[in-house]
Amino acid sequence: MNKRMGKQTVRLAEPVIIRGVASTVGETEGEGPLGGYFDCVVRDPLYGEDTWEQAESRFVQENMRLAVKKAGCSMQNMDYVLCGDLLNQCVGTTFGIKDFNVPFFGLFGACSTMGEAMSLGAMLIDGGYATNVLAGASSHFCSAEKQFRFPLPLGIQRTPVASRTVTGDGAVVLSRNGKGPVITEITTGKIVDMGVTDVNNMGAAMAPAAAALIAAHLRDTERTLQDYDVIVTGDLGDTGRTLSATLLEKEGFPMDERYKDCGLLIYDNERQDTHMGGSGCACSAVTFCGYYYPKLVSGEIKRMLFVPTGALLSTTSVQQNQPIPGIAHGIVIENMKR
Amino acid sequence: MNKRMGKQTVRLAEPVIIRGVASTVGETEGEGPLGGYFDCVVRDPLYGEDTWEQAESRFVQENMRLAVKKAGCSMQNMDYVLCGDLLNQCVGTTFGIKDFNVPFFGLFGACSTMGEAMSLGAMLIDGGYATNVLAGASSHFCSAEKQFRFPLPLGIQRTPVASRTVTGDGAVVLSRNGKGPVITEITTGKIVDMGVTDVNNMGAAMAPAAAALIAAHLRDTERTLQDYDVIVTGDLGDTGRTLSATLLEKEGFPMDERYKDCGLLIYDNERQDTHMGGSGCACSAVTFCGYYYPKLVSGEIKRMLFVPTGALLSTTSVQQNQPIPGIAHGIVIENMKR
Numbered sequence: 001m002n003k004r005m006g007k008q009t010v011r012l013a014e015p016v017i018i019r020g021v022a023s024t025v026g027e028t029e030g031e032g033p034l035g036g037y038f039d040c041v042v043r044d045p046l047y048g049e050d051t052w053e054q055a056e057s058r059f060v061q062e063n064m065r066l067a068v069k070k071a072g073c074s075m076q077n078m079d080y081v082l083c084g085d086l087l088n089q090c091v092g093t094t095f096g097i098k099d100f101n102v103p104f105f106g107l108f109g110a111c112s113t114m115g116e117a118m119s120l121g122a123m124l125i126d127g128g129y130a131t132n133v134l135a136g137a138s139s140h141f142c143s144a145e146k147q148f149r150f151p152l153p154l155g156i157q158r159t160p161v162a163s164r165t166v167t168g169d170g171a172v173v174l175s176r177n178g179k180g181p182v183i184t185e186i187t188t189g190k191i192v193d194m195g196v197t198d199v200n201n202m203g204a205a206m207a208p209a210a211a212a213l214i215a216a217h218l219r220d221t222e223r224t225l226q227d228y229d230v231i232v233t234g235d236l237g238d239t240g241r242t243l244s245a246t247l248l249e250k251e252g253f254p255m256d257e258r259y260k261d262c263g264l265l266i267y268d269n270e271r272q273d274t275h276m277g278g279s280g281c282a283c284s285a286v287t288f289c290g291y292y293y294p295k296l297v298s299g300e301i302k303r304m305l306f307v308p309t310g311a312l313l314s315t316t317s318v319q320q321n322q323p324i325p326g327i328a329h330g331i332v333i334e335n336m337k338r
Numbered sequence: 339m340n341k342r343m344g345k346q347t348v349r350l351a352e353p354v355i356i357r358g359v360a361s362t363v364g365e366t367e368g369e370g371p372l373g374g375y376f377d378c379v380v381r382d383p384l385y386g387e388d389t390w391e392q393a394e395s396r397f398v399q400e401n402m403r404l405a406v407k408k409a410g411c412s413m414q415n416m417d418y419v420l421c422g423d424l425l426n427q428c429v430g431t432t433f434g435i436k437d438f439n440v441p442f443f444g445l446f447g448a449c450s451t452m453g454e455a456m457s458l459g460a461m462l463i464d465g466g467y468a469t470n471v472l473a474g475a476s477s478h479f480c481s482a483e484k485q486f487r488f489p490l491p492l493g494i495q496r497t498p499v500a501s502r503t504v505t506g507d508g509a510v511v512l513s514r515n516g517k518g519p520v521i522t523e524i525t526t527g528k529i530v531d532m533g534v535t536d537v538n539n540m541g542a543a544m545a546p547a548a549a550a551l552i553a554a555h556l557r558d559t560e561r562t563l564q565d566y567d568v569i570v571t572g573d574l575g576d577t578g579r580t581l582s583a584t585l586l587e588k589e590g591f592p593m594d595e596r597y598k599d600c601g602l603l604i605y606d607n608e609r610q611d612t613h614m615g616g617s618g619c620a621c622s623a624v625t626f627c628g629y630y631y632p633k634l635v636s637g638e639i640k641r642m643l644f645v646p647t648g649a650l651l652s653t654t655s656v657q658q659n660q661p662i663p664g665i666a667h668g669i670v671i672e673n674m675k676r
Contacts, residue, residue, distance in 0.1 A: 008441050
């Protein structure tokens with residue numbers, strides 16, 4: 001059966017159920033506007049571990065186990081685990097899931113990783129290869145600052161267009177069985193390189209990819225913004241959201257208040273001095289799992305386009321004056337109760 | 339339809355055709371025993387670029403384009419590209435494929451990445467989501483030494499159990515249509531951590547995962563070694579192959595000369611002083627594409643179990659005294675002509 005709806009979009013033969021979710025975040029996220037929505041707020045940034053990297057792995061491990069438990073499953077029922085993170089060679093993920101004893105596909109999509117994990121996980125179930133898939137993504141403010149920017153104790157002042165990496169892990173249990181909102185369509189992103197080189201302005205680097213993905217999705221499905229209760233990008237932040245909305249308007253897809261960005265929802269810049277907003281793989285992952293999933297369950301949201309966004313760079317590529325290409329992946333999630 | 343054959347293995351409903359392949363390698367690989375089998379040997383390790391990382395991206399770009407051409411396709415026909423590499427944040431891949439304009443899933447499975455790419459690619463086609471998928475993996479001796487070990491100009495002496503990262507890129511075009519050997523079954527690996535900590539002995543770190551994958555595959559399919567013309571691991575090298583064969587014998591699956599390792603095939607240690615053998619994502623990728631694919635086409639090999647192997651570490655995890663977990667992915671490739 002051909003399930004393709006256009007160059008970048010596929011429609012699943014059977015909707016895949018998001019049977020359960022979990023979100024675990026750090027203290028700053030817990031104190032933000034969405035603080036009350038998360039399953040778990042861990043005040044110790046080291047989460048009882050010795051290093052930031054091991055702390056990130058602990059977030060992965062505890063939160064993915066919680067997602068499985070909340071879905072009413074056991075780890076043994078998981079046919080695959082799909083996840084990734086921002087650290088070199090994805091060690092946050094490796095050391096988080098290494099004892100799960102579940103077949104594993106490691107992903108790297110920078111901050112778009114949750115989109116990759118949910119896309120591939122849903123296709124593995126709908127394709128007949130799995131009954132249950134555990135999918136997730138993580139990031140940690142301290143491990144990310146250490147790796148990509150400056151050691152935290154230096155107290156380097158951040159530029160006005162900087163964002164703050166979200167500490168946490170978001171995870172979903174996708175299933176052929178059970179109850180919950182469903183994944184119905186998947187639009188897979190292409191890399192978009194507009195030559196942006198400002199390593200502090202991730203929103204600008206990712207905005208063209210986000211706009212291209214949303215436009216491709218609306219073209220492939222022959223829909224408009226009005227067909228969605230909400231379109232949510234991952235971590236564009238203030239500048240990035242404005243840029244992508246401008247690009248979308250030029251493409252003939254004007255956005256309105258239904259277009260949201262997880263990076264703008266998760267912090268209160270006035271109070272928390274987070275500048276452009278949140279970023280990191282966990283930004284979209286925890287915002288989806290904590291904030292949006294319950295709205296999909298209740299039916300407050302009937303149809304959502306979830307668009308995790310990623311900036312594909314390393315410190316090496318930046319030092320070598322390479323541009324910062326972006327990517328975004330789109331997933332349609334619906335409440336199908338009638 | 340449930341396509342599962344056991345906890346880790348799935349059988350495709352329709353075999354997926356490997357319609358074309360390409361392999362591009364560096365000078366040392368070109369001078370090795372398999373030198374005559376590769377499509378392209380690039381004598382300049384910089385491949386005309388300014389940095390090792392950009393050279394790796396050039397290998398990716400040129401070789402993936404070549405695979406598409408050799409398959410008689412155009413890049414526009416590719417529904418997805420799936421690939422990855424060893425560099426921080428997979429920049430070898432990003433800057434190699436960024437201009438392909440094809441929906442992209444980035445993967446990180448260390449040196450097992452070719453196994454991930456072929457597994458997921460085949461399932462995307464068999465599941466009805468794609469007609470053609472471009473899958474590949476790359477590594478580069480110089481970018482890997484710089485990132486994981488020592489700057490090359492220091493001339494650091496390598497330990498006797500060290501392996502040499504293969505420079506190159508291997509890529510396959512998977513398709514619903516056309517002619518060629520086919521992928522029939524996929525066994526997906528779990529992370530195996532036996533507490534190995536010697537960063538110079540990757541073979542030992544990966545051997546338990548390789549043995550576990552082969553044993554799981556044979557159990558799931560209720561077959562023995564005798565049902566395969568060849569079982570080929572990715573880059574265990576001399577020590578690693580011996581260790582995994584010992585572990586497999588203990589599990590009740592004695593191996594014989596049909597069990598090969600790409601890391602042992604690609605170099606001539608006597609002549610090239612490569613110690614344990616080849617490693618890196620490209621090791622299994624170019625050996626499969628260059629050496630084994632033609633044997634599958636000709637029918638010299640009727641059924642092969644291809645097992646790319648990966649060591650999941652970063653310099654940070656090693657400096658923090660973490661162990662080196664391993665993973666391996668298995669793909670059954672058959673010549674189905676009768």
